Amino acid sequence: MSSPSSKGLANLVAELHQENKAWHPCGLNTRMHWGPTINENSLAISTREISGVINHAVDDLTITVEAGLSLAELQAILAAKGQWLSVDWPWGSAPNSDSKNTGSIGGLIARGLSGSLRHRHLGVRDQVIGIGAIRSDGIEAHAGGQVVKNVAGYDLMRLLCGSWGSLALITELTLRTQPIKPAHAQLTIKGSLTNLEALSNQLIISSFTPEYIDWRKELTQEWYFNIGLASVSNLSLKEQLAGITKLAEENQLTAESKEWNGPLINDFSQELVSQGIKWLVRVTIPPAKVKELIKSEEFKCVDSWQWIFGAGTGIGQGWQNNPKQPNILCSAMEMKALRTKIQQLEGEMIILMQPFEKAKRIEAWLDAPSMHLVKAIKKNFDPKNQISIGRLPGVRG
Numbered sequence: 001m002s003s004p005s006s007k008g009l010a011n012l013v014a015e016l017h018q019e020n021k022a023w024h025p026c027g028l029n030t031r032m033h034w035g036p037t038i039n040e041n042s043l044a045i046s047t048r049e050i051s052g053v054i055n056h057a058v059d060d061l062t063i064t065v066e067a068g069l070s071l072a073e074l075q076a077i078l079a080a081k082g083q084w085l086s087v088d089w090p091w092g093s094a095p096n097s098d099s100k101n102t103g104s105i106g107g108l109i110a111r112g113l114s115g116s117l118r119h120r121h122l123g124v125r126d127q128v129i130g131i132g133a134i135r136s137d138g139i140e141a142h143a144g145g146q147v148v149k150n151v152a153g154y155d156l157m158r159l160l161c162g163s164w165g166s167l168a169l170i171t172e173l174t175l176r177t178q179p180i181k182p183a184h185a186q187l188t189i190k191g192s193l194t195n196l197e198a199l200s201n202q203l204i205i206s207s208f209t210p211e212y213i214d215w216r217k218e219l220t221q222e223w224y225f226n227i228g229l230a231s232v233s234n235l236s237l238k239e240q241l242a243g244i245t246k247l248a249e250e251n252q253l254t255a256e257s258k259e260w261n262g263p264l265i266n267d268f269s270q271e272l273v274s275q276g277i278k279w280l281v282r283v284t285i286p287p288a289k290v291k292e293l294i295k296s297e298e299f300k301c302v303d304s305w306q307w308i309f310g311a312g313t314g315i316g317q318g319w320q321n322n323p324k325q326p327n328i329l330c331s332a333m334e335m336k337a338l339r340t341k342i343q344q345l346e347g348e349m350i351i352l353m354q355p356f357e358k359a360k361r362i363e364a365w366l367d368a369p370s371m372h373l374v375k376a377i378k379k380n381f382d383p384k385n386q387i388s389i390g391r392l393p394g395v396r397g
Contacts, residue, residue, distance in 0.1 A: 005050045006066070006132075006140070006171050011143040012045065013169065014138025016386065024388040025165035025228070026069060026193040027104030031090065031111070034280075034352040035164060035364040036397035039389040045169060047106050053077060054172065062129065064174040067106025074105055075264055081134040083177040084264055087124055088115030091280065091317055106170040111347030112162025113282060116212035116228070117263060119312045121178075126320070130174030133160060136382040144174060159377065166388040167381040181230040186260040187244055189225040191253035196225055197291045199251045200311040203227075204287075206247075208240055211263060215290060215309035223294065226313070228260060278329055278355045279305070279320040287314040298341035302342075329355055332362050339366075368394035 010058050026032060026044040047068035054064040058081050065074060071089070090113070093102045109131075114123040119248075121127075130144035133156065143156035162168055189199065196215070203213055211228040227244065231237040241257055248255040279302075285293060290309050293299055296367050302318055309316035320330060339349045350366045368374065374394040377386075391397040 006134075009045060009047070009169065009171065010134050010138045010140050011052070012138075013134050013136070016043065017137045017384065020386065021388050022389050025106070025110065025169045027107035027110075028070060028100050030101060030103040031092070031107065032221070034111070035350070035363065036391045037358050038391070042389060045351075047104060047169070047171060050171060051104075052194045056081070057084070061177045061179075062174055063177055064130065064172065065105060066172055067109075067170045068104050068197065070100050071102040071105055071108055072100075073250070077281060079178055079180065079264065082180050082182050085127060086117055086121035086178050086263070087127060088117050088263075091319075093116075105173060105175075109161050110163060110165045110170055114313070114315060115317070116214050116308065116310055118315060119212045119371050120210065121312055125158060127175050128157045128161060128173060129172065129176055131157045131160060132172030133168040133170050135168050136384065136387055141168070141340075142172075159381075160267075162393060163224055164388060164391045166378065166392045168387070180262065180264070181232055183231045184260045184262040185229050185237055185240065185241055186258050187225070187227040187229070187255050188258065189248050189253050189255045190222070191248075193223060193291055193295070195251045195253050196223065198224070199248055199253060200287075202247055202251075203244065204312050206243075208244060210240075210244075213292075214313040215311055215361070217305070217307040219306060219321075220304070222236055223307075223314070228263065232263060277319050277321050277353055279318075279335070279351070280353035281318050281335075282350045282352060283309075283316040283318065283342060283347060284349075285314045285316070285342060285345055287312055289345045289347070290314060290316070293342065293345055293347075296341055298334075298338045302338060303329050319353075331357065332360070335360060362397050365393060365396070367396045371395055 022039055023043040023045050024038060024042045026046045028048060032038060045302060049068060050066040051068035052066050054066065056063045061083065075084055080089045083265055087108065090103050090108060102301045109124060109128060112124050132140065132142045132331040134140055141156065160167060189196065202214060211230050214226045215223055217223045229240050231240065245322065290311070305320045307316060307318045342349045351362065354361055371394055374392060
């Protein structure tokens with residue numbers, strides 16, 4: 001059954017449909033500045049008031065929630081039962097801050113941006129087993145179910161996850177959860193890029209089960225590996241630490257282990273405060289070509305940035321924040337050259353934040369090879385082109 005608030009949103013959307021007015025979904029308004037600029041005539045429809053837990057099937061490892069619930073609040077609810085949702089904290093989230101800073105779970109699904117944890121736990125889409133949404137005409141629709149093996153209905157989840165709110169307003173989600181493993185540790189591995197790449201290739205085909213293997217680069221520092229490990233026992237964790245350390249030494253690398261409280265704590269978050277950020281980009285590239293990219297001539301303009309790159313997934317994020325030299329910016333020309341290089345390496349780059357005013361901004365994303373299919377899907381979901389105008393992924397805004 002629909003909640004009164006959800007029904008109210010459906011009535012509002014139906015009215016806007018009749019009046020041919022533009023609108024866009026909005027969760028907690030934490031990251032609406034990411035990606036393409038919002039149309040100035042578009043009305044924001046927020047899910048802030050629908051933020052409850054509909055059902056938590058603890059034994060079945062599933063939870064159904066309303067889309068306005070913040071990710072931090074969701075993780076706290078699950079942690080009380082010894083569970084968690086295996087997704088990365090959105091960039092810019094910080095512990096010990098306002099829980100709303102993590103954004104809504106609906107917004108997380110709408111963006112569909114996976115991070116380091118995709119190495120072990122697959123992407124955001126893979127955590128969704130059921131979804132509720134309001135169509136452009138105000139009609140409520142549901143797909144999937146509340147059990148993990150349910151395959152009933154059209155796979156609406158795959159379309160809405162990563163749609164950036166351009167197809168419908170997500171109102172409800174059923175998610176698969178996992179038990180929290182009690183033993184955690186991290187490894188920092190340093191050495192030459194060639195040796196790090198060799199270690200990465202060995203780890204990916206090995207029997208080790210890290211939560212993530214990240215290429216990382218901090219301000220003015222060299223690239224290094226950060227590896228997160230989790231296990232059901234301290235003994236198993238120690239065995240993995242010893243095995244990976246041995247592999248590192250065989251590749252003439254140095255390894256240092258450190259305590260880690262697990263993926264529910266964003267250990268890199270102190271570097272992710274959005275204030276003062278000039279550029280924030282997301283890169284997806286074949287993992288085998290990460291080293292080639294960071295050694296390229298085009299990458300030199302962003303070599304002073306901070307970076308996280310999944311060694312096994314090829315998914316990365318980079319951001320420019322020069323607290324000591326705030327006036328130094330990468331130019332639009334340099335960023336376009338970098339994007340071209342990434343395309344040559346069979347990857348793509350999405351620009352989430354940039355330092356320019358609207359008139360000078362460069363495209364957040366370019367036309368995808370499947371652009372015509374994407375447009376056809378959009379026309380079926382939103383025939384009047386009212387929803388999130390200019391923010392359709394795969395179509396240049």
